[in-house]
Amino acid sequence: MPAPTSPPSTQLHLAVALDGTGFHPASWRHASARPQELFRASYWGGLARTAELGLLDLLTIEDGFGLQSSRNDGPDGRTDQVRGRLDAVQIASLMGPVTSHIGLVATAITTHTEPFHLASAFSTLDYICRGRAGWRPQVSVRPSDAAHVGRRTLPAIDLADRRSPEVRALVQELFDEAADVVEVVRRLWDSWEDDAIIRDQATGRFIDRDKLHYVDFEGDFFTVKGPSIVPRPPQGQPLVAALAHNRVPFEFAAKSADVVFVTPADVGDVARWVGNIRRAEATVERAGTPLKVLADLVVFLGDTTAHAEAAKAQLDELDGAPYTSDAALFVGTPDDLADQLVTWQAQGLDGFRLRPAVVDRDLDAIVDGLVPALQRGGAFRTAYAPGLLRERFGLGRPPSRYALAAATSTAAATSTASTKSTATTTEDLA
Amino acid sequence: MSPKQKKQVILAAYFPGVNNTTVWHDPRSKSQIEFDSFIHLAQTAERGKLDFFFLAEGLRLREQGGKIHDLDTVGRPDTLTVLTALASVTTHLGLAGTLNATFHEPYEMARQLATLDHLSGGRAAWNVVTSSDAFTGENFRRGGFLDHADRYERAGEFVRTARELWDSWAEDEIVADKETGQFLRDGAPGAFSHTGAQFDIHGHFNVPRSPQGHPVILQAGDSEGGRELAAATADAIFSRHSILGPAQAFYQDTKGRLARYGRRRDDMKILPGVSFVLGDSPDDAAEKAHVVRRQQVSPQTAILLLEQLWNRDLSAYDPEGPLPETEPDVSATSIIQGRTRMYDDALAVAARWRQVSEAKNLSLRDTVIEMTRGHTFVGTAGQVAEAMDDFVQQDGSDGFVLAPHLTPTGLDDFVDDVVPLLQERGVLRTEYETTTLRGHLGLPDAAQARRQRQHAASA
Numbered sequence: 060m061p062a063p064t065s066p067p068s069t070q071l072h073l074a075v076a077l078d079g080t081g082f083h084p085a086s087w088r089h090a091s092a093r094p095q096e097l098f099r100a101s102y103w104g105g106l107a108r109t110a111e112l113g114l115l116d117l118l119t120i121e122d123g124f125g126l127q128s129s130r131n132d133g134p135d136g137r138t139d140q141v142r143g144r145l146d147a148v149q150i151a152s153l154m155g156p157v158t159s160h161i162g163l164v165a166t167a168i169t170t171h172t173e174p175f176h177l178a179s180a181f182s183t184l185d186y187i188c189r190g191r192a193g194w195r196p197q198v199s200v201r202p203s204d205a206a207h208v209g210r211r212t213l214p215a216i217d218l219a220d221r222r223s224p225e226v227r228a229l230v231q232e233l234f235d236e237a238a239d240v241v242e243v244v245r246r247l248w249d250s251w252e253d254d255a256i257i258r259d260q261a262t263g264r265f266i267d268r269d270k271l272h273y274v275d276f277e278g279d280f281f282t283v284k285g286p287s288i289v290p291r292p293p294q295g296q297p298l299v300a301a302l303a304h305n306r307v308p309f310e311f312a313a314k315s316a317d318v319v320f321v322t323p324a325d326v327g328d329v330a331r332w333v334g335n336i337r338r339a340e341a342t343v344e345r346a347g348t349p350l351k352v353l354a355d356l357v358v359f360l361g362d363t364t365a366h367a368e369a370a371k372a373q374l375d376e377l378d379g380a381p382y383t384s385d386a387a388l389f390v391g392t393p394d395d396l397a398d399q400l401v402t403w404q405a406q407g408l409d410g411f412r413l414r415p416a417v418v419d420r421d422l423d424a425i426v427d428g429l430v431p432a433l434q435r436g437g438a439f440r441t442a443y444a445p446g447l448l449r450e451r452f453g454l455g456r457p458p459s460r461y462a463l464a465a466a467t468s469t470a471a472a473t474s475t476a477s478t479k480s481t482a483t484t485t486e487d488l489a
Numbered sequence: 490m491s492p493k494q495k496k497q498v499i500l501a502a503y504f505p506g507v508n509n510t511t512v513w514h515d516p517r518s519k520s521q522i523e524f525d526s527f528i529h530l531a532q533t534a535e536r537g538k539l540d541f542f543f544l545a546e547g548l549r550l551r552e553q554g555g556k557i558h559d560l561d562t563v564g565r566p567d568t569l570t571v572l573t574a575l576a577s578v579t580t581h582l583g584l585a586g587t588l589n590a591t592f593h594e595p596y597e598m599a600r601q602l603a604t605l606d607h608l609s610g611g612r613a614a615w616n617v618v619t620s621s622d623a624f625t626g627e628n629f630r631r632g633g634f635l636d637h638a639d640r641y642e643r644a645g646e647f648v649r650t651a652r653e654l655w656d657s658w659a660e661d662e663i664v665a666d667k668e669t670g671q672f673l674r675d676g677a678p679g680a681f682s683h684t685g686a687q688f689d690i691h692g693h694f695n696v697p698r699s700p701q702g703h704p705v706i707l708q709a710g711d712s713e714g715g716r717e718l719a720a721a722t723a724d725a726i727f728s729r730h731s732i733l734g735p736a737q738a739f740y741q742d743t744k745g746r747l748a749r750y751g752r753r754r755d756d757m758k759i760l761p762g763v764s765f766v767l768g769d770s771p772d773d774a775a776e777k778a779h780v781v782r783r784q785q786v787s788p789q790t791a792i793l794l795l796e797q798l799w800n801r802d803l804s805a806y807d808p809e810g811p812l813p814e815t816e817p818d819v820s821a822t823s824i825i826q827g828r829t830r831m832y833d834d835a836l837a838v839a840a841r842w843r844q845v846s847e848a849k850n851l852s853l854r855d856t857v858i859e860m861t862r863g864h865t866f867v868g869t870a871g872q873v874a875e876a877m878d879d880f881v882q883q884d885g886s887d888g889f890v891l892a893p894h895l896t897p898t899g900l901d902d903f904v905d906d907v908v909p910l911l912q913e914r915g916v917l918r919t920e921y922e923t924t925t926l927r928g929h930l931g932l933p934d935a936a937q938a939r940r941q942r943q944h945a946a947s948a
Binding site for chain 2: 085
């Protein structure tokens with residue numbers, strides 16, 4: 060007699076990536092697309108509310124320091140694709156008050172920004188959305204982006220040649236810097252202990268200054284003193300998620316992130332990617348919870364596979380080239396996608412980040428088709444549980460590292476405490 | 490015969506900051522950091538049809554005597570992140586923030602301000618400040634190398650550069666014609682190139698032109714250089730002159746500078762920061778004002794404020810006793826870090842304090858209470874409405890930045906009681922008539938302002 064089928068022990072995590080009208084370059088020409096609304100609050104607020112109707116874990120918002128381009132060395136001069144974008148952290152903060160559960164994960168560049176401002180911005184976002192903020196740190200390799208800031212020059216090298224020593228050195232340097240940026244930001248998030256605000260009437264003190272800490276970061280790229288200007292955010296440590304394709308970013312993610320987005324080509328490729336992540340964790344001696352691994356997929360959804368394929372072909376024709384991506388493509392029905400996700404997950408994934416090819420069409424299909432299909436199979440939540448975004452990923456709210464250090468040193472000092480206090484008394488008397 | 494058109498009173502709501510004027514130990518005081526507090530003040534301001542909400546910026550916690558200052562409110566949010574979120578919970582209110590031109594970069598900040606302007610539908614404003622202190626610089630990559638004398642040069646060039654970036658996309662750049670497949674009018678929009686003493690940057694700005702074109706620019710400079718910079722670049726001055734005589738002189742002086750930049754007197758608004766205490770009767774208001782002042786200057790705060798003038802450790806002194814016999818230490822470096830040095834001539838100021846203290850027989854604390862009093866409108870709602878209206882009609886200012894002393898409910902009474910009276914007097918709108926902050930303030934649109942500046946430059 061066959062054993063009764065039980066729902067998978069772990070439900071999968073599901074995220075959606077937002078970028079303009081969708082990830083297909085011709086998506087803005089789709090009947091459902093609203094390219095004239097791309098720079099309005101109602102557009103982004105509406106997408107966030109739709110994603111929340113689907114009970115998704117989180118949404119991500121892409122960003123960049125320059126115009127979108129098919130080239131790595133600057134604008135490509137094309138007039139037939141969406142160009143121009145708004146600051147992702149601000150889009151996320153706009154979404155905060157109009158949503159209540161979904162995680163809001165904004166991309167922010169580490170190469171040209173001030174770590175202190177990033178720490179303040181994400182702490183503030185976490186206050187605005189009451190513990191749902193996340194940050195996707197991203198490096199910028201383009202010399203044209205560097206010229207926008209004028210602080211540094213990046214070499215104009217052929218970035219397509221991944222094996223050249225110049226490219227490898229640049230990539231290593233930018234990710235080393237990114238790791239320092241995340242380290243500073245994490246220290247700043249911890250720099251106020253949770254109970255630093257005391258509002259003590261008797262002594263007239265608003266804070267206990269002993270519970271605020273200098274972070275005193277000194278690295279190869281910058282120094283930052285601290286403490287943060289913003290009290291410790293609701294999550295303590297807002298979620299950090301990184302997209303990674305090869306060794307250097309794998310190790311960056313293993314060192315710095317809580318969640319990693321990866322891009323296996325097919326189901327047979329999943330185990331290799333997960334293995335690479337685990338190796339990177341061992342290399343950097345990651346302590347604590349292993350990275351949550353989410354696979355990215357670009358999705359073209361339709362009522363039938365034939366519809367979805369025809370719609371994709373039409374978009375490709377409008378763009379003049381078949382769509383290619385770093386992530387695998389899925390073209391088909393929401394039901395088939397649900398089956399594929401469950402199959403892939405069994406290879407060691409924690410979940411998926413779906414990149415809608417056409418956001419107005421595909422996000423609706425995710426919410427109305429994919430999510431119910433996953434729920435029917437017991438693979439996805441049927442309601443949001445209360446709690447922080449971190450907790451949704453099984454990550455507790457960590458204590459401040461400085462509070463821990465203080466507790467440890469207090470414990471160590473206990474044995475000498477009595478002698479010390481005697482000495483103080485003697486001094487007072489003298 | 491029609492009566493002379495009365496000036497409208499421009500009103501802004503300042504989110505209570507990190508000075509001792511913000512009273513945190515009142516039982517009505519709520520969180521300075523939870524987002525609900527920001528929503529409350531912003532929505533109250535919008536209910537009162539005020540012009541804009543105003544949030545200051547913190548970049549390093551203040552220290553006094555080498556220790557983090559703990560007597561006042563400590564901890565505040567990132568300016569633009571909060572303002573953008575407030576765009577979601579308000580519809581007309583302008584959203585102004587202080588951003589330091591020393592510790593931000595023009596490309597990123599122009600982008601963020603343009604983003605706020607898009608997402609708020611044209612309600613963004615920027616209060617430009619600069620600082621040169623290495624103390625704050627310790628939190629930043631760029632450090633604190635700016636020479637004090639270069640502050641206005643950097644601020645001026647920063648604003649000019651930001652405006653070049655905001656002007657880099659034409660209004661009709663985005664075509665987005667699904668049929669023809671043309672999204673952009675031109676291949677590489679946003680082209681800019683700026684070379685100057687402070688910035689050498691070029692490339693392509695990646696935010697399309699925002700609803701206001703240029704977010705509203707506020708400045709607080711009071712020195713000769715600051716006034717001239719404001720006349721050249723600012724849409725409004727956040728001024729410290731709230732006593733009628735000096736305020737009128739400041740008003741005439743700054744407005745008089747506009748013509749040489751091709752600007753009209755109405756193109757720049759003067760808005761002093763003021764507080765208010767309302768009561769049921771004049772006596773009730775005076776009594777409440779007294780209580781507020783005692784709350785603002787606790788015994789510990791009195792010592793601390795006195796230390797800022799004396800520039801010495803005065804922790805051994807009794808707040809209820811007399812002023813110290815010693816003189817201020819003018820030779821040493823300032824004991825307070827993270828805020829502007831308060832007193833230019835400490836010896837003279839201390840002499841005046843001593844004189845008042847002796848004449849009125851005031852304790853140390855009461856002397857501080859007396860001498861650090863900012864301008865406060867105290868009275869019944871009717872008295873305050875009349876006083877504010879008169880101040881503006883007599884060209885003391887074009888309106889006020891209201892600084893409530895309680896977070897976040899400090900504006901409630903003003904909106905409930907004073908706003909209707911200002912509306913009755915015909916000096917405050919009863920409904921918003923425009924959707925942008927430029928519109929509310931009656932400022933020329935960005936393209937018009939640019940033509941005026943170009944005309945002046947070529948004249």
